[in-house]
Amino acid sequence: MSWKISCSILLLLVLALSEQSKAQTPKEQSQAAEQPANVMTATASSPDSSVGSVKGTDAEAARDYELGPGDLIHVSVWHEQELTQTAVVRPDGKISLPLAGEIPVAGKTAVEAQLLVSSKLLRFITDPQVTVSVLEIHSRQVFITGQVQRPGSYPLTGSVSVLQLIASAGGLTQYAHRKGIVILDTKNQAMAKFDYTNTIKGKVKDERPLQPGDTVVVP
Numbered sequence: 001m002s003w004k005i006s007c008s009i010l011l012l013l014v015l016a017l018s019e020q021s022k023a024q025t026p027k028e029q030s031q032a033a034e035q036p037a038n039v040m041t042a043t044a045s046s047p048d049s050s051v052g053s054v055k056g057t058d059a060e061a062a063r064d065y066e067l068g069p070g071d072l073i074h075v076s077v078w079h080e081q082e083l084t085q086t087a088v089v090r091p092d093g094k095i096s097l098p099l100a101g102e103i104p105v106a107g108k109t110a111v112e113a114q115l116l117v118s119s120k121l122l123r124f125i126t127d128p129q130v131t132v133s134v135l136e137i138h139s140r141q142v143f144i145t146g147q148v149q150r151p152g153s154y155p156l157t158g159s160v161s162v163l164q165l166i167a168s169a170g171g172l173t174q175y176a177h178r179k180g181i182v183i184l185d186t187k188n189q190a191m192a193k194f195d196y197t198n199t200i201k202g203k204v205k206d207e208r209p210l211q212p213g214d215t216v217v218v219p
Contacts, residue, residue: 065157067105067113068139069093075117078129083121086135099124110134142210144169146218147176159209162194162216172196177219186213 067073069091077083087095093106100120105113114132121128137155142165145151149170154160162183166172181194194216198204210216 063111064109065134065137065140066107066109067134069106070138071134072136072138073105073110073113074133074135075114076131076133077117077121077125078131080125080128089139106139140212142212143215144218145215147173148218149173156210156212161209163196163199165210165216166196166218172218180219182217182219183208183210184215184217185211188215 067089069089071089072086073089073095074086075084075095075097083098083100085097087097089095089106094102094104096102097117097120100117103113103116103120105116108116110132114130117132118128118130121130137157140156141153142156142160143153144165148166149172151169154165154168160168162181172178176196178196179193179198181196182190183192183194185191191214192208195204
């Protein structure tokens with residue numbers, strides 16, 4: 001009789017543990033199913049983050065940007081690793097590439113430059129697939145100095161106003177003279193003053209786009 005009671009108790013314990021395990025399984029499966037989704041979402045968002053870190057350069061401005069001396073570009077030829085090169089546009093506006101030779105790229109967009117490189121390579125390669133990417137812009141820059149968070153040089157890829165340049169530089173410091181900002185030309189001659197306070201209030205229009213070589217001084 002005692003043996004039968006012991007067996008019954010053991011059977012009840014096994015059944016109880018089995019039911020508890022079944023009750024936990026859906027939750028564990030749900031958590032396991034959610035984990036890959038979170039990882040994939042983070043991975044998929046990574047390219048967007050790097051694109052967003054391109055300091056306000058919009059796609060249209062980058063596409064229309066014309067290369068100039070000092071710019072660093074990357075020329076990739078598909079399936080032709082030995083022809084893939086990173087090059088700096090020389091002062092004469094040209095780059096040198098294997099087989100293609102001397103190529104004048106200054107004044108051309110990246111798309112125009114890759115078409116030109118392709119045409120040069122047609123003598124040696126059947127249907128060359130060329131991509132030209134702009135890595136660094138040095139031929140068209142503007143400068144900002146003084147009481148801003150990040151003074152320095154900034155690439156000029158399109159139409160940029162003084163207010164936009166200040167924003168790119170992280171904004172003004174608390175000590176900035178907001179109504180005494182000065183714009184200098186390439187010869188360091190004062191061309192205009194900029195009233196930051198009235199501009200952000202909409203009382204003054206910030207219409208004049210900066211030109212290559214301009215310097216904004218924030219006292």
